[in-house]
Amino acid sequence: MRRTYWIVLGLVLVLTLGIVAAGCGGTTTTTTTGATTVTTAPPVSSSDTTATSEATTTSVANTSPVNIGIAISLTGDSASPCQQIKEAFDTEAKYINANGGINGRQVNLIYVDDQSKMDTATAAIQSLIDKKVDVIIGPFPQWTQPPTFALTLKAGILQIAFGPPTEAQLAAPAIDQFAFAPATGADGCADAYVKEMVADGRKNVLGVGDQMVISQEELKRLVKDLPAAGVQYTLMSDSYSLSETDFTPIANKIAAKVKEINPDAILLGSNPVAVNPLTKALRSLGVKVPIYNQGSGSHPLPMFAPAGNDPANVAGDYAFGPAIVDPSQVPDAYPAKQDLIAFIARWQADNPKEAFASLFLGFGYDTIHLAEQAIKTAATADSAGYAAALEKVDWWGAQGHYVFSATDHIGGHGGFFQWQYTNGQGFKFIRDLNAMPAQ
Numbered sequence: 389m390r391r392t393y394w395i396v397l398g399l400v401l402v403l404t405l406g407i408v409a410a411g412c413g414g415t416t417t418t419t420t421t422g423a424t425t426v427t428t429a430p431p432v433s434s435s436d437t438t439a440t441s442e443a444t445t446t447s448v449a450n451t452s453p454v455n456i457g458i459a460i461s462l463t464g465d466s467a468s469p470c471q472q473i474k475e476a477f478d479t480e481a482k483y484i485n486a487n488g489g490i491n492g493r494q495v496n497l498i499y500v501d502d503q504s505k506m507d508t509a510t511a512a513i514q515s516l517i518d519k520k521v522d523v524i525i526g527p528f529p530q531w532t533q534p535p536t537f538a539l540t541l542k543a544g545i546l547q548i549a550f551g552p553p554t555e556a557q558l559a560a561p562a563i564d565q566f567a568f569a570p571a572t573g574a575d576g577c578a579d580a581y582v583k584e585m586v587a588d589g590r591k592n593v594l595g596v597g598d599q600m601v602i603s604q605e606e607l608k609r610l611v612k613d614l615p616a617a618g619v620q621y622t623l624m625s626d627s628y629s630l631s632e633t634d635f636t637p638i639a640n641k642i643a644a645k646v647k648e649i650n651p652d653a654i655l656l657g658s659n660p661v662a663v664n665p666l667t668k669a670l671r672s673l674g675v676k677v678p679i680y681n682q683g684s685g686s687h688p689l690p691m692f693a694p695a696g697n698d699p700a701n702v703a704g705d706y707a708f709g710p711a712i713v714d715p716s717q718v719p720d721a722y723p724a725k726q727d728l729i730a731f732i733a734r735w736q737a738d739n740p741k742e743a744f745a746s747l748f749l750g751f752g753y754d755t756i757h758l759a760e761q762a763i764k765t766a767a768t769a770d771s772a773g774y775a776a777a778l779e780k781v782d783w784w785g786a787q788g789h790y791v792f793s794a795t796d797h798i799g800g801h802g803g804f805f806q807w808q809y810t811n812g813q814g815f816k817f818i819r820d821l822n823a824m825p826a827q
Contacts, residue, residue, distance in 0.1 A: 451492060454523075455498060455519070456495060456498065457526075458498065458526055459502045461503065461529065469687060469746070476752025481495045490760050490763050490764050498521060504532075510532070513526070513527060522774075524540055527549070530551070530600065537563060546762065548758055549568065551571020552569070554573065554601055555605050561797060562796065562797055570799045572803050573602065573605070573801075574602060574605035577708075580708040580802075580804040581610060581655055586617055586618075588653070593621055593652065594624065594642070596624040600630065600657070603659075604627070626642075635662065635669045639666060639669035639670050640673065651677060654679045654680065656681050661693060664699075681707035684748075686708065686713045688744040691744075703812075708805065708807070709804060709815075710803045711724065722823065722825075723784035731786070743814070750787040758778065763777075765777045778797075779792050779794050787800060802823060805820055805821055
């Protein structure tokens, strides 16, 4: 009886182990970025215990959010223009999500304040890397961007800087594998200034600017570019800071130089907050010549800010800026015109107190849609795939025509129209400078 017990127990164990082995060997699960693939072995035929067959595969789409980290100046010297950038992000993230997201994934925006400071901007980018976001946009101030590229390169995360690129980046536009700076730099800005001066018949112009890198780099380019176009040019060595509130000293220096060389135009490379009070100070000193502002001046701030400044101070002066300033006025041949008109309607519905768009609104629109295209068209759902996809993008946006490649991660080298300030009624379209498609 004892011998019979052990024989029966042995048979039970053999049968049990066989059942467990069959259960463990029937299904394997492999998780990859973007999807979970379940591979199931087919049932064994009762008539052929050695039968084998190819596995069947079922893919389950990744429905986790697309996390886009944004380092932006919510406070600091650049906070005013960044207001519209953030509004553009919020409006377009909502629009993308309402239309199915990116490959079925909803967009989640994660904001970090770079405070317009170098160390804070670097820390902001690192914090987004630590959060393991899918894509990073920013930081905002131009001078804070280059040190952050090394961080995203090391982490292997796609970074789309707001731009504009520096002269050093224009000299090596590939930047690195994961860094893109999609905005027009000093090359396109100086070209816009030259075309304005030639079109308006200016022969003797004075240049002066604030301490922003883009302001100084574009004005310095004109030392060669304007004389080559037959325009005499004097560049002042004086400048003013972004935090300046008393414009009397710099206005006195500009007025003295105007009296000395008698120019027929002033080229002002300035942040938008300073345009109205500085122009007011110049007019009070008897400076009557027209003032031409750079791209950052294509913003409603010169007409309305700081609070209490009269829009009449700048009425009749100019700024070069992209189509987003007022897409309804640009030529119908501008490829993105209707898309931008629709975007402006969405943005104003979300922000009913906003009367006029600006160059900066375009920063938000363009960078979020470039990130969208990179993720949507990538061959692989990782940063290398996103970067490779972005290198193939040829797209008309709010700030011009972007054509990226493996050797050009800047993509935009023009995109400007000439605009004129009105007396508080927005901008009047004057002409194309370097924005329209080549004929």
